[in-house]
Amino acid sequence: MTSAQHTRTRTAPAIAVPAWAWALALLALFALYLVAQDDGAVLASAGDLAHEFFHDARHSLGMPCH
Amino acid sequence: MATAVEDRAETAPRFAPLLGRFALAGVVAGAASGLWALVVTERAIAPALALEEARGSGHDHGHEELVSRSTQLVGGFLGTVFAAVVFSVVVAAVYAAVRHRLPGRTDAGRAAVLAAIGFGVFALLPAVKMPANPPAVGDPGTVGTRTAIYIAVLGAGVVTALLVSAMVGTLRARGLHPSAVAAAGVLATVALVAATVLLVPDNPDAIGADVPAAVVWDFRLASLGQLAVLWTTLGLTAGYLVDRLARRG
Numbered sequence A: 001m002t003s004a005q006h007t008r009t010r011t012a013p014a015i016a017v018p019a020w021a022w023a024l025a026l027l028a029l030f031a032l033y034l035v036a037q038d039d040g041a042v043l044a045s046a047g048d049l050a051h052e053f054f055h056d057a058r059h060s061l062g063m064p065c066h
Numbered sequence B: 001m002a003t004a005v006e007d008r009a010e011t012a013p014r015f016a017p018l019l020g021r022f023a024l025a026g027v028v029a030g031a032a033s034g035l036w037a038l039v040v041t042e043r044a045i046a047p048a049l050a051l052e053e054a055r056g057s058g059h060d061h062g063h064e065e066l067v068s069r070s071t072q073l074v075g076g077f078l079g080t081v082f083a084a085v086v087f088s089v090v091v092a093a094v095y096a097a098v099r100h101r102l103p104g105r106t107d108a109g110r111a112a113v114l115a116a117i118g119f120g121v122f123a124l125l126p127a128v129k130m131p132a133n134p135p136a137v138g139d140p141g142t143v144g145t146r147t148a149i150y151i152a153v154l155g156a157g158v159v160t161a162l163l164v165s166a167m168v169g170t171l172r173a174r175g176l177h178p179s180a181v182a183a184a185g186v187l188a189t190v191a192l193v194a195a196t197v198l199l200v201p202d203n204p205d206a207i208g209a210d211v212p213a214a215v216v217w218d219f220r221l222a223s224l225g226q227l228a229v230l231w232t233t234l235g236l237t238a239g240y241l242v243d244r245l246a247r248r249g
Ligand SMILES: [Zn+2]
Pocket: A055, A059, A065, A066, B061, B135
């Protein structure tokens, strides 16, 4: 019924996403989690300094804090 | 050049240069929303910190001992930049994966659509379910619960975006009228957001009686504005840069 040319008209070509792109995205999210989470569960006391340094960003970006 | 006009000379950029454009846009978006943080949000945080100080007792969060206030302002800026760059790296991969399915005739248009979805998932939905709170509101004892709720809300937002876009794509492919597709998309979004609000547990923290509503709401608006600046700048800048990349071929 629908011709092939009709379905193709407004479709942009796809981009191949390499596996490392997803790995990088996950790594970036995990790094943000380490910086952003408040209870020190992962970095423990070693992260206290970075944790306090980024404190205001955590609040202002709407992430849970004290 | 004349031969290429008909199909608008549209080519698919390779991923690595695309990621570079998004990361650059992330830095720009982070700087813009970081400036908003310094000029607007910090002004809304200040009264909450003063309130905390007035309480005297309780959780002091170790501010004074570890990091000075002025250093925390720098951290607020840099943390915002960091978050924006993280978002931009994630959005770059998602953009590349779904670019051919996003509405919009140009990369500028498609990037704007994806950034709007990002703002909905990472800013609007949390603002509805668990609005941002300034210092002096949260109970340090519940931060683990609140983090779990926050992540659940973001996950529900991602699922909502996936389901609604899959549905919209299916309906469009069936040749439904665009206004009917739009209406179905809006209804499905509202239903899924309502389900998220109802099913995900509420923020366990009560706002203390000594915290004026104005302090809380000034902060919430400032925070939402900051995220709006972040996602708007990210979408517009990445769209502009990727558009140029695609046109260059
Ligand atoms: Zn805090």
